[in-house]
Amino acid sequence: MRRTTVLGGLATAALLAAAALPGVAxxxxxxxxxxxxxxxxxxxxxxxxxxxxxxxxxxxxxxxxxxxxxxxxxxxxxxxxxxxxxxxxxxxxxxxxxxxxQSMTAAPRRGAKATVGRAAAGQVALAASTATARRVAGTQLVYDAGDTGTALAYEVVVGGMYADGTPSELHVLVDASTGAVRDSWEGVQREGTGNTFHSGTVPLGTTAAGGTYQLNDGARGGHKTYDLNGGTTGTGALVSSATNVFGDGTLANRQTVAADAHYGAAVTWDFYKNTFGRNGIRNDGVAAYSRVHYSSNYANAFWSDSCFCMTYGDGGSGWYPLTSLDVAGHEMTHGVTSNTAGLVYRGEPGGLNEATSDIFGTLVEFSAANGNDPGDYLIGEKLRSTPLRYMDKPSRDGSSADCWSSSLRFLDVHYSSGVANHFFYLLAVGSGASAYGNSPTCNGSTITGIGNAKAGAIWYRALTTYMTSRTNYAGARTATLSAAADLYGSGSTEYQTVAAAWSAVNVN
Incomplete structure (x- = not known):
């Protein structure tokens, strides 16, 4: 999963020309x-x-x-x-x-000068990456309002490729005075696994062109789905059919996966439009696009701001193509987050970024009301024999955190997301046993949920109105309480439940 807007939600057009933010009307x-x-x-x-x-x-x-x-x-x-x-x-x-x-606590120092050269900063950044075929893809001078104070720094983007075939765009902040690495985060946001999603017979938005039908959804901003045919660059071939029927429900027919991805994009578009009035990922009516059959035996998927697209692998041994509904919703939500709060992909903000995608990926799945994949609070349950993540009790996956602690910032963002996922489950469903799981609280309290619609509305308003690039868990509590007050009143049951659910995961 990928976003090349940078820390603080600033555009990286100066770094990666293709990653420019959309123009503001x-x-x-x-x-x-x-x-x-x-x-x-x-x-x-x-x-x-x-x-x-x-x-x-x-x-x-x-x-x-x-x-x-x-x-x-x-x-x-x-x-x-x-x-x-x-x-x-x-x-x-x-x-x-x-x-x-806002997250910034001190204004930038006036008159700061760089004593470290741009080339030297690039070498420091290259050494910070573990990807292969590393290269400096772009450098700009910035002020970094980081956890250790605001300082002049170089933001260096290091391109490369991970061992599993996922592209890397590591953003490294190199102190312009000392040459030390101040911070780094991966621009490519990856899901951990893959599995096929068989959605059954579903309607697809297509366009007739030149005697064929294309996976080009004009009703949803012109969303297109392409077949990379094992490639890792470019768009590949636009998927087309002479009969306006795509796939046959089996993996032997490569258009089956393309149909899944195209359907997932449509359901996600409709969810955001019908639920929040959001007209596409950037809220500008312009569609992203999907790429399927990425690389070979690639058990992953990612969102990329630089191509404004979703990319899905076919999976490997024990895995299936990563084109399930919740993954589609998850990936495109990274784009929504990138174009709103811009939560940086590391530490607690990164955990909130991942949780936001899990939350709305889950709500996309519920919104589809597809009998082949009923809504639940499991992430990636269609991708392998066991789910990737569990929202009722995140620690069930063996790595995720149920409760906040000061060590949370050291976890991978897919695991630190557990606290927010647990919060959302408690807010929507409540504690204890239910049809969806059995959710404990970290403080022994009992929570009665307010339902998906209200919980989702609160999280969306918090994301789009109050969160910023470095919002941490304490800031997320404040943001969601502000959102609940706006939507339902500060004396409402909804407001009180938000407060109680955060306390129930040790965020006070």
Missing amino acids: AAAPAADAFTRAVAQLKAHSGSTLVDDGQSFTLRDVVTDADGAQHVRLHRYADGLPVLGGDLVVHLGSGNSWRGTS
């Missing part, structure tokens, strides 16, 4: 919101850490029914991106100030 209301948000930031510069050397660009505007607006911005200092300096400005109706959501 120049509509007058958005422009007006941007102008008012920046003016309010300057008026409250003490709390927002704004000074004369800073500038901002608009990322997104969320407008509530009452006219309140939540303006997501990129921050720059001395013309350089501030990684981790992204923020959301909350404006009430009538331009009243409601504060900000």
